[in-house]
Amino acid sequence: MSLLAGLIAGLLIAAIYVLAGHLRIETPQIVLSGNSTLALATASVLVPLAILWGWTWVSDRWSGRSGPRLLLFNLGLVVATAAAFPLDAVVTASAPDRIVFDPRISVNAVDGVLWVLPVVAIAGILYWLFGSGKLPVGGPMLAIAYLVGLPLGLVFPPAAMGAVAGTAAGHAWREPGARALIVVLVIFLMLVAAVELPLAAATVNGFLK
Numbered sequence: 001m002s003l004l005a006g007l008i009a010g011l012l013i014a015a016i017y018v019l020a021g022h023l024r025i026e027t028p029q030i031v032l033s034g035n036s037t038l039a040l041a042t043a044s045v046l047v048p049l050a051i052l053w054g055w056t057w058v059s060d061r062w063s064g065r066s067g068p069r070l071l072l073f074n075l076g077l078v079v080a081t082a083a084a085f086p087l088d089a090v091v092t093a094s095a096p097d098r099i100v101f102d103p104r105i106s107v108n109a110v111d112g113v114l115w116v117l118p119v120v121a122i123a124g125i126l127y128w129l130f131g132s133g134k135l136p137v138g139g140p141m142l143a144i145a146y147l148v149g150l151p152l153g154l155v156f157p158p159a160a161m162g163a164v165a166g167t168a169a170g171h172a173w174r175e176p177g178a179r180a181l182i183v184v185l186v187i188f189l190m191l192v193a194a195v196e197l198p199l200a201a202a203t204v205n206g207f208l209k
Contacts (some may be wrong), residue, residue, distance in 0.1 A: 004074040004138065009050040010080025017043045017084040022091055041194035042067065043084065044157065048186050050077060050163035051123050055169040056179065059131075070094050074120050082112030115158060120148070121163025130170025137174040142167065146189060153193045160193040 012118035056078065058069045085108040126145060129135040135145070149163025168186045172179045 001067040002037075002054075002062075002074040003076045004037075005025060005054060005057070006078075007080045008076075009054060010077045011047045011083070013050060014045055014084035016046060016086055018087050018091055020100075021088055029069025032121045039084075039088070041191075042062060043081070044161055044194040045187055045190040046201055047081060047119055048123075048161050048168065048190055049183065050081075051120065051165040052172060052183065055127060056172045059173055074124075078113060078116045078120060081107060081116045085109060085112030085115070117160040118156075119162040119165065122159060123166030125164060126166030127169045129175045130167065133174075135170075146185070150189070150193055155192070161190065164189050165181045165192070 019037045020042040021036055054073045055070060058073055059066045062069050089108045126135075130137060130145070135141055145167040146164060152163070153160030164186055168182050172182050190196040
């Protein structure tokens with residue numbers, strides 16, 4: 001069950017990633033066109049939300065014996081989410097009248113796994129620290145844990161995703177009544193990471209040139 005849940009969550013993320021990268025909507029007033037930046041921004045929000053939801057659901061349903069189920073959920077999530085990269089490559093290379101399989105599709109699949117796996121690993125460490133009580137669920141510590149990944153995301157985006165996801169999952173486990181607020185916080189922080197930090201990095205690069 002947990003493996004299936006992870007697969008479904010990952011496939012939904014992969015599908016939305018591809019749509020965000022290629023969907024085009026035209027009206028007489030506006031033209032909306034997908035691109036790689038929008039696709040990555042979408043995934044940057046959805047992956048932490050999937051981890052938050054999945055880990056909370058597994059821990060609630062199999063309390064005290066959730067370890068193997070968490071591993072299965074993570075396996076499904078990583079494999080299915082990583083499928084976004086080869087799927088995107090196929091859609092990019094294909095024409096409206098035919099499907100073209102890029103010979104580098106296996107490389108794209110590996111890239112996808114290497115993009116998602118660090119997120120889960122970083123999140124897992126923080127989830128364990130907060131969930132086990134080794135880190136207190138207090139204002140200063142939570143603020144540090146939520147925010148520490150954002151500057152690291154400038155050079156390694158999965159760090160921001162993993163830090164926010166793991167902190168949120170541990171926070172939700174320790175304080176179930178705050179879960180709705182935690183979801184809102186995750187969305188806000190990941191939008192910051194997906195939009196403002198890349199812009200800041202581009203500005204810094206402009207000054208350095």
